[in-house]
Amino acid sequence: MATRIMPAPNRAASLELIKNFSLEMTGKDIAALIEAKDKIPPRTRINVTFLGNEDLEMRVAAAKTVRDLGFVPVPHVPARRLASKGGLERFLRRLQEVDATEHLFVVGGDPAEPEGPYEDSLALINTGLLQQFGVREVGIAGYPEGHPDISTETLWRALADKTAALAEQDIDAAILTQFAFDTDPVADWIDAVRSRGIMAPIRVGTPGPAGIKRLLGFARRFGVGANAMIVKKYGFSLANLMGDAGPDRFVNDLAAVLAERAPGQGHHLPGQVGLHFYTFGGLLATADWVRHFTADAGQAGRQGAAH
Ligand SMILES: NC(=O)C1=CN([C@@H]2O[C@H](COP(=O)(O)OP(=O)(O)OC[C@H]3O[C@@H](n4cnc5c(N)ncnc54)[C@H](O)[C@@H]3O)[C@@H](O)[C@H]2O)C=CC1
Numbered sequence: 001m002a003t004r005i006m007p008a009p010n011r012a013a014s015l016e017l018i019k020n021f022s023l024e025m026t027g028k029d030i031a032a033l034i035e036a037k038d039k040i041p042p043r044t045r046i047n048v049t050f051l052g053n054e055d056l057e058m059r060v061a062a063a064k065t066v067r068d069l070g071f072v073p074v075p076h077v078p079a080r081r082l083a084s085k086g087g088l089e090r091f092l093r094r095l096q097e098v099d100a101t102e103h104l105f106v107v108g109g110d111p112a113e114p115e116g117p118y119e120d121s122l123a124l125i126n127t128g129l130l131q132q133f134g135v136r137e138v139g140i141a142g143y144p145e146g147h148p149d150i151s152t153e154t155l156w157r158a159l160a161d162k163t164a165a166l167a168e169q170d171i172d173a174a175i176l177t178q179f180a181f182d183t184d185p186v187a188d189w190i191d192a193v194r195s196r197g198i199m200a201p202i203r204v205g206t207p208g209p210a211g212i213k214r215l216l217g218f219a220r221r222f223g224v225g226a227n228a229m230i231v232k233k234y235g236f237s238l239a240n241l242m243g244d245a246g247p248d249r250f251v252n253d254l255a256a257v258l259a260e261r262a263p264g265q266g267h268h269l270p271g272q273v274g275l276h277f278y279t280f281g282g283l284l285a286t287a288d289w290v291r292h293f294t295a296d297a298g299q300a301g302r303q304g305a306a307h
């Protein structure tokens, strides 16, 4: 694929894309969140992962801390990691006790085989339990670059089934994507989602600023494409594996590409698109990066207006 010339940054579009961003933390990032709290706008949505290396108390404590600090908790509920219906109800009840069930992210879960009764996130949505625990919006996963273990056809069918199931239960849906380093697949995937009549808000998974080796490590761990051309386009070179890389180019390029894709040129309106930052253990660095990027884009916009 010829390397597309990246469009000039469109500051207004970048500001539009980054406002109402969401963040992700793990159950081990409570101290980091407390340290970063003054750098994060009030009512920012903060996802709390449910990985194999935390326990129930940590996950509930993290969700409680998010709510207590004035942000909106979005706990992850990975279907395959729940051992029983009772376990799911216990988790949802504990989250409701700390006012953290309004927004959930319901995801399959990385285990190759389910550890309990739920094969996938649709099965969990179809239990009908979510409304009983006050759930108002469910985030579901999207894959602009596909998934290493799941066929693209299966992913499209799952996306359609989940959004339909949530609509039937009168629960709002939001699509949260796997992170990426290349904007072309993301813009094309957004077009494909809208062409299927799925209009749910999309939050594009974006790598927070982190060490290049760490970013590539997570890319490999989660099956995210990161070949030499793409990481160069993102802004770091495989030759130089030291130092940090931030998503400046990714955010500016995606915003500009989406702004260029006016309807009528064979594209669909992108609809509501925002950014979800995977902090990769760098919550404060990500919060700082967002503040500086937003200030710079705003300032450049004002200067531009001044010319
Ligand atoms: N932030 C996070 O925690 C994220 C996690 N993921 C991972 O992506 C995978 C799929 O999640 P969803 O899109 O919610 O799928 P899903 O639960 O909607 O399932 C879609 C289809 O893929 C199959 N499937 C689900 N998880 C699988 C797995 N681990 N291995 C093989 N097949 C699987 C299901 O049987 C179903 O047919 C999960 O492993 C999930 O943990 C994806 C994105 C973000």
Ligand SMILES: Nc1nc(=O)c2c([nH]1)NC[C@@H]1CN(c3ccc(C(=O)N[C@@H](CCC(=O)O)C(=O)O)cc3)CN21
Pocket (backbone or CB within 6 Å): 024, 026, 027, 028, 029, 049, 051, 053, 110, 178, 179, 222, 278, 279, 280, 281
């Ligand atoms: N397939 C898939 N599974 C996932 O679990 C997953 C994705 N994709 N996409 C992106 C997010 C990001 N995820 C993570 C998971 C762990 C850390 C992390 O910082 N782990 C550190 C510290 C230990 C901890 O906090 O758990 C580590 O070194 O593992 C970050 C992001 C989970 N997510």
